[in-house]
Amino acid sequence: CIDIAKLPKETGCFTYDPGFGATASCKSAITYIDGDAGVLLYRGYPIEQLAEKSSFLEVAYLLMHGELPTKEQFSSFEHEVTHHTMMHEAFRTFLYGFRHDAHPMAMLTGMLGSLASFYHNDLDLEDPEQRRLAAIRLIAKIPTIAAACYRYSIGWPIRYPKNNLEYTTRFLHMMKEVPSEPLELSPMAAKAMDLLFILHADHEQNASTSTVRLVGSTGANPYVSVAAGVAALWGPAHGGANEAVLKMLEEIGRPENVGSAIAKAKDKESGFRLMGFGHRVYKNFDPRAKIIREMTHKVLGELGINDPLLEVAMKLEEAALKDEYFVQRKLYPNVDFYSGIIYKALGIPTEMFTVMFAIARTAGWVSHWLEQQTDPEARIGRPRQIYTGSPVRDYVGFDQR
Ligand code: ACO
16 A cells, blocks of 8 residues: 655656747757748758759758768769669558558658668668668658659559659659650759758758657667658648648638638637748748748749639738737748649649658758767657646545446
């Protein structure tokens, strides 16, 4: 029998920080954000400069290695990524087990986890070369897996990676339903796709990256750590917002309906939020949203697309930025607000939007995982809690309940 009086009454002293709004979980040299000033740097380089001058694969190298590559370093990195694009043929067995109409994010989560079963046994996490190779494999294979998931979901046969194409174009070639040969992608469309990947490549300790680090902190392998990151990304409060934005814009339908959408978003009882608005860290304009908005106009203009959803989006942004509710709470459009309109213009189906985000974010996830592996201060992630349950009590049998 336990003497309740002798049990400690206090749980000790913890920081109670739901949602980790003011808690740094690690030290990192990868990405810097100043949310008040709207600044985003990858390894010290402003996102605006990388968006204008770099390419996604170069940014992936930068995130992983800390420095921009020389020409030789870049071509060797590109060569390696290109030569790890194939999936093991047995992968099809996993893929064909999914329901035919499964969401591509559900399949992607499972498929990435299953990569561990192919590469786990020969993975020595103590060996830096093997860790690097695992990171390369993830960056190289995720577009192939993502495209296969999509093609399976529409009943089309899988396409193999065409290694004479560059990273983003290769992915489009594998995914598209009826790809032209060679793939007809205007330089502007190719740039837009690459730009979106650059902007989504990393964003310090967001929910999915923190998930990758938390799983990684247990010593789990990088494939399952990244699969966990994909799962975290899928939620509509995080990467799933890009799909949710497009659905919301379609529901709003016309600029005249913007007023009622704003009113609904302000009404807490409605349970509706303006998707693509607000950010935990940015209390000023999300710098990525500024770049994407400009690109949206360029892409639609060049492709001669007159998408009424763009008008709805612009009206929504204009109305929200003037509204006291959004101004007071510093709610600005985030990276996902306009990205879906570009993806739509490029012919990417809505259910693939978050998958696109996952492909790009893999560069960030593996960089954080690599950094964590050599961090002398890294420990297993183990948050505490404030217990709010019943005090200790004695078990009673069914007859006494
Ligand atoms: N629409 C309406 N009201 C909002 C919105 C929104 N999009 N976002 C926040 N608010 C309100 C909240 O209701 C809250 O109001 P209150 O102070 O009266 O209670 C206040 O603004 C603060 O919101 P929190 O939820 O506390 O902010 P938090 O930092 O926890 O959440 C988040 C950030 C999840 C991004 C939130 O703004 C949101 O849900 N946005 C919509 C989803 C979205 O676009 N997610 C993508 C984020 S970017 C990314 O992950 C890539």
